[in-house]
Amino acid sequence: xxxxxxxxxxxxxxxxxxxxxxxxxxxxxxxxxxxxxxxxxxxxxxxxxxxxxxxxxxxxxxxxxxxxxxxxxxxxxxxxxxxxxxxxxxxxxxxxxxxxxxxxxxxxxxxxxxxxxxxxxxxxxxxxxxxxxxxxxxxxxxxxxxxxxxxxxxxxxxxxxxxxxxxxxxxxxxxxxxxxxxxxxxxxxxxxxxxxxxxxxxxxxxxxxxxxxxxxxxxxxxxxxxxxxxxxxxxxxxxxxxxxxxxxxxxxxxxxxxxxxxxxxxxxxxxxxxxxxxxxxxxxxxxxxxxxxxxxxxxxxxxxxxxxxxxxxxxxxxxxxxxxxxxxxxxxx
Amino acid sequence: xxxxxxxxxxxxxxxxxxxxxxxxxxxxxxxxxxxxxxxxxxxxxxxxxxxxxxxxxxxxxxxxxxxxxxxxxxxxxxxxxxxxxxxxxxxxxxxxxxxxxxxxxxxxxxxxxxxxxxxxxxxxxxxxxxxxxxxxxxxxxxxxxxxxxxxxxxxxxxxxxxxxxxxxxxxxxxxxxxxxxxxxxxxxxxxxxxxxxxxxxxxxxxxxxxxxxxxxxxxxxxxxxxxxxxxxxxxxxxxxxxxxxxxxxxxxxxxxxxxxxxxxxxxxxxxxxxxxxxxxxxxxxxxxxxxxxxxxxxxxxxxxxxxxxxxxxxxxxxxxxxxxxxxxxxxxxxxxxxxxxxxxxxxxxxxxxxxxxxxxxxxxxxxxxxxxxxxxxxxxxxxxxxxxxxxxxxxxxxxxxxxxxxxxxxxxxxxxxxxxxxxxxxxxxxxxxxxxxxxxxxxxxxxxxxxxxxxxxxxxxxxxxxxxxxxxxxxxxxxxxxxxxxxxxxxxxxxxxxxxxxx
Ligand SMILES: Nc1ncnc2c1ncn2[C@@H]1O[C@H](COP(=O)(O)OP(=O)(O)OP(=O)(O)O)[C@@H](O)[C@H]1O
Ligand SMILES: [Mg+2]
Numbered sequence: 001x002x003x004x005x006x007x008x009x010x011x012x013x014x015x016x017x018x019x020x021x022x023x024x025x026x027x028x029x030x031x032x033x034x035x036x037x038x039x040x041x042x043x044x045x046x047x048x049x050x051x052x053x054x055x056x057x058x059x060x061x062x063x064x065x066x067x068x069x070x071x072x073x074x075x076x077x078x079x080x081x082x083x084x085x086x087x088x089x090x091x092x093x094x095x096x097x098x099x100x101x102x103x104x105x106x107x108x109x110x111x112x113x114x115x116x117x118x119x120x121x122x123x124x125x126x127x128x129x130x131x132x133x134x135x136x137x138x139x140x141x142x143x144x145x146x147x148x149x150x151x152x153x154x155x156x157x158x159x160x161x162x163x164x165x166x167x168x169x170x171x172x173x174x175x176x177x178x179x180x181x182x183x184x185x186x187x188x189x190x191x192x193x194x195x196x197x198x199x200x201x202x203x204x205x206x207x208x209x210x211x212x213x214x215x216x217x218x219x220x221x222x223x224x225x226x227x228x229x230x231x232x233x234x235x236x237x238x239x240x241x242x243x244x245x246x247x248x249x250x251x252x253x254x255x256x257x258x259x260x261x262x263x264x265x266x267x268x269x270x271x272x273x274x275x276x277x278x279x280x281x282x283x284x285x286x287x288x289x290x291x292x293x294x295x296x297x298x299x300x301x302x303x304x305x306x307x308x309x310x311x312x313x314x315x316x317x318x319x320x321x322x323x324x325x326x327x328x329x330x331x332x333x
Numbered sequence: 334x335x336x337x338x339x340x341x342x343x344x345x346x347x348x349x350x351x352x353x354x355x356x357x358x359x360x361x362x363x364x365x366x367x368x369x370x371x372x373x374x375x376x377x378x379x380x381x382x383x384x385x386x387x388x389x390x391x392x393x394x395x396x397x398x399x400x401x402x403x404x405x406x407x408x409x410x411x412x413x414x415x416x417x418x419x420x421x422x423x424x425x426x427x428x429x430x431x432x433x434x435x436x437x438x439x440x441x442x443x444x445x446x447x448x449x450x451x452x453x454x455x456x457x458x459x460x461x462x463x464x465x466x467x468x469x470x471x472x473x474x475x476x477x478x479x480x481x482x483x484x485x486x487x488x489x490x491x492x493x494x495x496x497x498x499x500x501x502x503x504x505x506x507x508x509x510x511x512x513x514x515x516x517x518x519x520x521x522x523x524x525x526x527x528x529x530x531x532x533x534x535x536x537x538x539x540x541x542x543x544x545x546x547x548x549x550x551x552x553x554x555x556x557x558x559x560x561x562x563x564x565x566x567x568x569x570x571x572x573x574x575x576x577x578x579x580x581x582x583x584x585x586x587x588x589x590x591x592x593x594x595x596x597x598x599x600x601x602x603x604x605x606x607x608x609x610x611x612x613x614x615x616x617x618x619x620x621x622x623x624x625x626x627x628x629x630x631x632x633x634x635x636x637x638x639x640x641x642x643x644x645x646x647x648x649x650x651x652x653x654x655x656x657x658x659x660x661x662x663x664x665x666x667x668x669x670x671x672x673x674x675x676x677x678x679x680x681x682x683x684x685x686x687x688x689x690x691x692x693x694x695x696x697x698x699x700x701x702x703x704x705x706x707x708x709x710x711x712x713x714x715x716x717x718x719x720x721x722x723x724x725x726x727x728x729x730x731x732x733x734x735x736x737x738x739x740x741x742x743x744x745x746x747x748x749x750x751x752x753x754x755x756x757x758x759x760x761x762x763x764x765x766x767x768x769x770x771x772x773x774x775x776x777x778x779x780x781x782x783x784x785x786x787x788x789x790x791x792x793x794x795x796x797x798x799x800x801x802x803x804x805x806x807x808x809x810x811x812x813x814x815x816x817x818x819x820x821x822x823x824x825x826x827x828x829x830x831x832x833x834x835x836x
Pocket of ligand 2: 380733735
């Protein structure tokens, strides 16, 4: 009688259930198969997991809002690389020579600004031309990556600033900067999407654009804002990661868009728009990273990891569809 | 007399949704050749009952019998194979495919190697279309048809099998009177062939024209059946909502003030031309005409969804340009659109969020939307319009058709507009709520709003309007004051008899 309610609960927590299963499985399997002698659910290991999730995770937050809005952004990987270059390279520009360590925030702002401008370009093209976001950002993915290669050819762009590395690797009670940024922005974006007018309207536009227009919602500006936000978040992700590493290869960030979309979809956000949540995306990101680490822990190689993630993605979405279709006429026919 | 066996019998059907007992042990039967009207308020469970019958929902309890043998309906296709055909309230056609392909969707005739047998597909479809008196060919692409013709295709689908029972769920919502006549012919034709018909509608005139028996549902319970020949509207209404209504009576009219909106020589391509009219505050002007007379297009222009090719719009005596709904809303114009699912509602959102959608930007506390302010608005209009939902959290897509319409109306009423345009406001709404909505429209006028009501239901136009504008083929044929308007001269005007056109 109350199956639908139960399903709904399960649906919302499906990704969390999956994470629990992963943890249990890898803890037990790790006991017998582990290539190291550390326990899988070791505290340090879990903290590392969060930190490693951050680059993809921060971008995934942006992808979630763009997808809720009924669009998609394939250019995030290229944006990420380009912003990394801007940040590292700008620190060596002669005009900033007199700034000393104050060049660091300047470089950050430049990188974040670049991300927002790239997002703005995507958003404006999608709005003003009415071309599908998939096509537009497929184009800008190629274009932005072209810019990356024009910058330094096949050469990596490097700049090591120890103060920067110190900041990037700082920690609060053992939780490192990337993790803090990821968690804080998850909360901020969640507030944005669930509590503000912008969030409400973004859901409405993604679900039924015509109804949104009829309600006097300015569809274009909302879409543009979301593209600016994802550009910002892609840049933020680059800032967080490359502040520590100090060197960017022109191919960095390739295929990030697919990993990001995988995480978002695993978290239950619909490709068609109108529904989804950044909290579930957070879960999706953690689930993927757990899977990677866990499989590595029991000795699987990268090829194996990719195969398993692919299979699990399809399995989870199939399960999700089954759970949500019972008793609902739309999906049954 | 020989005791006939029912073609179809439902016994003790129970169906629950979270928070709603939609059907509570309903029993219902349809004899061969009978036209059985199913009535009830919005959300009474009519569509749910028929969906159980059509294999779309599985009942929690109860049994379905066909020719007195118990059956289960696993899926709509299964139900169709067992002779129960469901004609949906909402169209479900593939717009890119041809009429013939749609009629035989899922069961295309084939030749060897699975090739489609186009010849028999087209000849069979042509035969069905002929039976329905349709003017288009089987090769026509469905997307090019009008809504009414699409409905005909939907009906044509039902005729591909040897049906025992055909269910029509509010089939006339988008049909013109002429098309309705054709539909009624088809229904009588089917019933003469011994097919049992279930007919759901909120329009009493239709029910008394076509049905032989009337059954009433209320709050998911069966309330009784009446032979159509031995009853009257009042008795049926009593059974449905527990009180009688006088829908024919004209509601009291208010004092009118100065002109709120004036349209001068407005044209829009071939859709309508040289349209001029004024609406004063405190006044309700009804636009009556056939489907396709250009009324909806005028409304869309006033709301900024279409640009006029010529002419001007004046609000409070000043010319305004309205390029988008944003402009319109800013000027105090609201539109309750004709197609609630396409244009009005965000189906995945809950009831409250849908209702506050156009004004959510004004309901903030700091950076966040204020829950309390939203709930207050929702509660107010839920009570005012008697919207039936377990809570504001319910997805609008799960409400019954009529309650969805009420959400759209509530959404625009709560904006307190200066000029309110309502396009077919009571389509699919039960008689009780219909009179509520009429009263509400009059109330708004009394408070000084200017209201434009577009409707294809003559009694509705006659009841709520202070003035009636009759349209035909994109032109205003005549304006009537409420004293001079009668059914007869209105019918004349909208069928294009212009001898009495006032200069
Ligand atoms: N899929 C669903 N999920 C949850 N509740 C539902 C669902 N479908 C219907 N209901 C609820 O069941 C009740 C009966 O709905 P139903 O659509 O059968 O009403 P109806 O008699 O056809 O009304 P109307 O005249 O407005 O079309 C309503 O309260 C409705 O909100
Ligand atoms: Mg219904």
